[in-house]
Amino acid sequence: MTAPTAPSTKINDDTGHDLKFQLIDKALKKCQFQQDALIEVLHTAQETFGHLDEEILDYVSLQLKLPPSWVYGVATFYNFFTLDPQGEHVCVVCLGTACYVKGAGEIVTRLEEEFSIKAGATTEDGNLSLLTARCLGNCSLAPMLTLDGEVHGKQTAESVIAALKAKTTQKAALEEEKV
Amino acid sequence: MPVITLTINDELVSARSGQSILEACRDHDIQLPTLCYLDGLSARGGCRLCLVDVAGSPRLLPACTTEALENMVVTTHNEKIDRYRRMILELTFAERNHTCAVCVSNENCELQSLAAELGMDHVRYDYLNPELNLDTSHERYGVDHNRCLLCLRCVRVCDEVEGAHTWDVMGRGVESRVITDLNRPWGDSESCTDCGKCVEVCPTGALFDKGSSVAEMKKEASFLRRILDGREKRQWQR
Numbered sequence: 001m002t003a004p005t006a007p008s009t010k011i012n013d014d015t016g017h018d019l020k021f022q023l024i025d026k027a028l029k030k031c032q033f034q035q036d037a038l039i040e041v042l043h044t045a046q047e048t049f050g051h052l053d054e055e056i057l058d059y060v061s062l063q064l065k066l067p068p069s070w071v072y073g074v075a076t077f078y079n080f081f082t083l084d085p086q087g088e089h090v091c092v093v094c095l096g097t098a099c100y101v102k103g104a105g106e107i108v109t110r111l112e113e114e115f116s117i118k119a120g121a122t123t124e125d126g127n128l129s130l131l132t133a134r135c136l137g138n139c140s141l142a143p144m145l146t147l148d149g150e151v152h153g154k155q156t157a158e159s160v161i162a163a164l165k166a167k168t169t170q171k172a173a174l175e176e177e178k179v
Numbered sequence: 180m181p182v183i184t185l186t187i188n189d190e191l192v193s194a195r196s197g198q199s200i201l202e203a204c205r206d207h208d209i210q211l212p213t214l215c216y217l218d219g220l221s222a223r224g225g226c227r228l229c230l231v232d233v234a235g236s237p238r239l240l241p242a243c244t245t246e247a248l249e250n251m252v253v254t255t256h257n258e259k260i261d262r263y264r265r266m267i268l269e270l271t272f273a274e275r276n277h278t279c280a281v282c283v284s285n286e287n288c289e290l291q292s293l294a295a296e297l298g299m300d301h302v303r304y305d306y307l308n309p310e311l312n313l314d315t316s317h318e319r320y321g322v323d324h325n326r327c328l329l330c331l332r333c334v335r336v337c338d339e340v341e342g343a344h345t346w347d348v349m350g351r352g353v354e355s356r357v358i359t360d361l362n363r364p365w366g367d368s369e370s371c372t373d374c375g376k377c378v379e380v381c382p383t384g385a386l387f388d389k390g391s392s393v394a395e396m397k398k399e400a401s402f403l404r405r406i407l408d409g410r411e412k413r414q415w416q417r
């Protein structure tokens with residue numbers, strides 16, 4: 001087997017090991033392959049790849065000696081893990097009781113109309129993923145949401161759409177500069 | 180083993196310490212409706228049908244996961260509990276597509292017979308009518324999610340008795356489904372040993388032998404006690 005030139009998903013190192021999993025391996029070693037560290041390992045994988053695909057889940061289940069159905073169950077139970085690749089920008093709207101009372105439901109409806117996607121889906125151009133969560137634990141900021149991990153409190157449909165538009169135009173401007 | 184005394188339905192009964200209220204009831208021929216509980220599997224307290232009133236507790240408690248204690252005063256049946264049980268069954272019927280008339284387990288279904296037993300003759304809630312699929316990729320068995328109650332007997336028997344842990348649950352709340360391996364077709368499962376224990380313990384027509392038609396699927400869960408006694412006590416009763 002030839003030595004890899006650059007890390008990519010398909011290149012194996014000399015032990016036949018997929019380099020894609022280096023960061024997961026690090027997390028696995030850190031927790032000494034303990035089964036109860038499953039969530040922590042999946043956390044690392046989610047942050048590294050942006051989503052958890054079948055290959056990753058299979059690898060983690062193999063390494064932790066856990067049944068695949070168990071790992072899949074955990075990965076689909078928690079809101080933080082996603083099995084589908086995410087868009088460039090991720091907007092998570094909190095639909096907890098406080099946020100809902102303050103109009104989070106309308107924000108979701110407006111966003112769905114504006115970007116013509118259903119909550120939980122990604123736009124066709126891969127620009128935006130619109131997600132919802134049961135409660136993000138920030139009720140004093142209701143209605144709140146996160147944009148690419150940043151917390152935005154006391155939002156309205158208009159303010160979110162403006163913030164999302166700003167994000168996308170920012171990217172377009174950057175690309176123009178490059179050209 | 181220490182013996183305790185408790186009151187169930189105004190009668191003093193004895194139980195072994197460590198037993199659940201449900202086990203104590205069944206030892207004294209007091210009938211309690213159950214769906215997720217199965218003798219030989221770990222208790223889960225998921226179906227809520229075995230809810231009983233325990234004096235001093237502000238809410239009803241599931242008999243299968245509540246330990247029987249000395250001097251406990253338990254009521255297993257009264258108007259309120261019976262109403263709740265019927266309500267739970269109605270919600271169970273409303274959650275998936277339980278169409279008895281075309282079900283393989285018609286007339287051999289624990290959900291159906293419990294509904295008849297408890298007098299649940301109509302459903303007052305809106306049916307959710309979820310769109311669910313049928314997986315018949317396995318050579319011998321099929322799974323119909325329309326009939327699944329999420330009692331998780333299949334998951335527990337596969338993990339605790341067969342030891343394969345092919346089954347588990349994905350998702351959360353109303354989105355929950357039983358899955359095999361990485362949510363792959365059952366027939367593609369590498370961990371499944373094709374033993375069929377899950378099919379035999381399933382209370383409804385969710386898991387069935389392939390080729391069975393309406394009302395043809397008869398199940399027998401009593402094998403579980405026999406093989407567990409064989410394993411634990413080296414006694415094989417028939």
